[in-house]
Amino acid sequence: MPRVLTETDVADFRGRLCTAAERLFAERGPDAVTMRQLAAALGVSPMTPYRYFQDKNDILAAVRTNGFNRFAEALEKARDQTDGDARRKGAAVGDAYVTFALEHPHTYKLMFDLNQPDEGEYPELVEAGRRARATLRDYVQDLIANGVLAGDAEEVGTMFWAAAHGCVVLELAGKLPPGTAKDLHHALGQAISRGLRPGAA
Missing domain, CATH: 1.10.10.60 (Homeodomain-like)
Structure with a gap:
């Protein structure tokens, strides 16, 4: 027994x-x-x-739920524990994003490079994904509220997310020298920010 x-x-x-x-x-x-x-x-x-x-899909959902929550925790911690203005907090969130992805490549790959067709059957996974997405928007709302950037927080957050994801994937794929994703991400972030400043043409 x-x-x-x-x-x-x-x-x-x-x-x-x-x-x-x-x-x-x-x-x-x-x-x-x-x-x-x-x-x-x-x-x-x-x-x-x-x-x-229950089955393999159940395991996959649990793995991805855990990954999204750990990712969100890292970004939330960076935003909440960084002293200074919205710019410093935003930079800390960006650094935390790249650091998490490079330190946990298996987790990152399953989180963002894989979809589950039955995702809606796993409420905890849906909530973890929503939480992670919020971390990619909330710091942008801070920047907009402080007059640093102009635009829709969801749209602008997606721009920064796309830039970070691209840098990470290129380094993980060996298309960028090790350790350069973070520098490239900084440069892209600054370029995007210049175009989104209030009054920018």
Whole structure:
């Protein structure tokens, strides 16, 4: 008879399985990874993961939810703990974005380079994605409110997001020398900001 699992047991195994799944999903793609392979990565029987997750899509949703929340936490921390004006806070958020992506490439790849067609079936994933998206808009609202930039916060935030994402992906793909994504991101951010200053032609 299987032993009764405590909440700590469940949380511990789910965490270990998600860590293994994150690497395998990112390296091979979710379609190429089986539940048997995930179980083997942890040295457990093929049926063990089913005690904690419904199926592979359930695991993928949990991995991505965790990733989006960790990402949002990093950006929120950068915004909240940086002293100074909106410019300094905005720069800190941008640096935190690039740092997180380069330090957690598997997580980042699953978050932004992969979509799940059934995403709506996972409310926690939807909420984590919404939270992450808000971190890419809120610091821009600060800049607009302080008269540094002009425009729609959602649209401008998407511009900065696209610039950061492009820099990160180029470095992760080996198309930029290691360590240069952050410098390029700074340059792009300054160029975009110049064009969005109040009264800019």
